[in-house]
Amino acid sequence: MTMNKKERHIKKGSYPESVHKRFADFEENIGFTFSDPTLLYRAFTHSSYVNEHRRRIHDDNERLEFLGDAVLELAVSRFLFETYPSMSEGELTKLRAAIVCEPSLVQFADELDFGRYVLLGKGEEQTGGRTRPSLLADVFEAFVGALYLDNGFDKVVGFLEQIVFPKVKVGAFSHVMDYKSQLQEMVQQSSSGQLNYRIVDEKGPAHDRVFVSAVTIGGDELGRGEGKSKKEAEQLAARHAISELRKTEGQAE
Incomplete structure (x- = not known):
C-alpha cells in the first residue's frame, strides 16, 4: 500500500509528513499493511500526543489497548489449549499469565522496535516515555486490537505465530511452571x-x-x-x- 492510498483514509494534515513516512516504513518492516491505516496510527498514539494536538482530530490508543488485551488473552488461551493437551487448567492459567504479563509484552514490543513509532507529547518524550515498560506493553496490546479490527482474528493469530508462540514452544516461559x-x-x-x-x-x-x-x-x-x-x-x-x-x-x- 502506497502512502497516497493511505492518505485517502486519513484526514489531510492530521499528521506531519514524517509520521506518514514512519508508518509506511513500519508496515514494510513488519510485512503487511493495514486496510484502514487510521487504526495503525491510533494504536501508536499516546494520550500525551493527543493532549498536545487538540486542534487536530486524534484518538489515543487506550480503547484499542482494552480490546487488544482481550483478543491477546483469547488467542494465547486457544494456542495453549490446543498445544498442551496434558496441562491442567491451573498450569494453563499460570503459563498464559506469564506470556501476557507486562515484562513479556515489553520484550515482544522491543523486538519489533515499537518504541520508535510511538507518537508522544514533548513532556512524555523528555521523561523517557518511549522506553517506559508500561507504555510499551500498552502499545503492544493496542496494536493487537488494531490488527484484529482491521484484519480479523486469524491475522492476529498469524502475527502471534511469528512473534510469541515460537518462544512458548522452545520453553521461554517454562520457568513459571x-x-x-x-x-x-x-x-x-x-x-x-x-x-x-x-x-x-x-x-x-x-x-x-x-x-x-x-x-x-x-x-x-x-x-x-x-x-x-x-x-x-x-x-x-x-x-x-x-x-x-x-x-x-x-x-x-
Whole structure:
C-alpha cells in the first residue's frame, strides 16, 4: 500500500509528513499493511500526543489497548489449549499469565522496535516515555486490537505465530511452571528412588547454545528436554517425565 492510498483514509494534515513516512516504513518492516491505516496510527498514539494536538482530530490508543488485551488473552488461551493437551487448567492459567504479563509484552514490543513509532507529547518524550515498560506493553496490546479490527482474528493469530508462540514452544516461559518440584513430589509419593538430571548434549553455536537434559531415576531415563539454559532444559525434561509417568499410571493426559 502506497502512502497516497493511505492518505485517502486519513484526514489531510492530521499528521506531519514524517509520521506518514514512519508508518509506511513500519508496515514494510513488519510485512503487511493495514486496510484502514487510521487504526495503525491510533494504536501508536499516546494520550500525551493527543493532549498536545487538540486542534487536530486524534484518538489515543487506550480503547484499542482494552480490546487488544482481550483478543491477546483469547488467542494465547486457544494456542495453549490446543498445544498442551496434558496441562491442567491451573498450569494453563499460570503459563498464559506469564506470556501476557507486562515484562513479556515489553520484550515482544522491543523486538519489533515499537518504541520508535510511538507518537508522544514533548513532556512524555523528555521523561523517557518511549522506553517506559508500561507504555510499551500498552502499545503492544493496542496494536493487537488494531490488527484484529482491521484484519480479523486469524491475522492476529498469524502475527502471534511469528512473534510469541515460537518462544512458548522452545520453553521461554517454562520457568513459571515448576515441573521439577512436581516430579519430585510424584517420585517421593511412589518411593521410586533418587532423581538425577544431567546434560547429555549441547547444540548450536556458542552465542545460541541449546542444552539437552535427561532426567533419570535409578538409572532409567524418564524424559528429555531442550532449552536455552540448563535450568530450562531440566524443567522441560521434568515435564516430559511427568507426562510419561501419568501414562504409566493410567492417568488422563
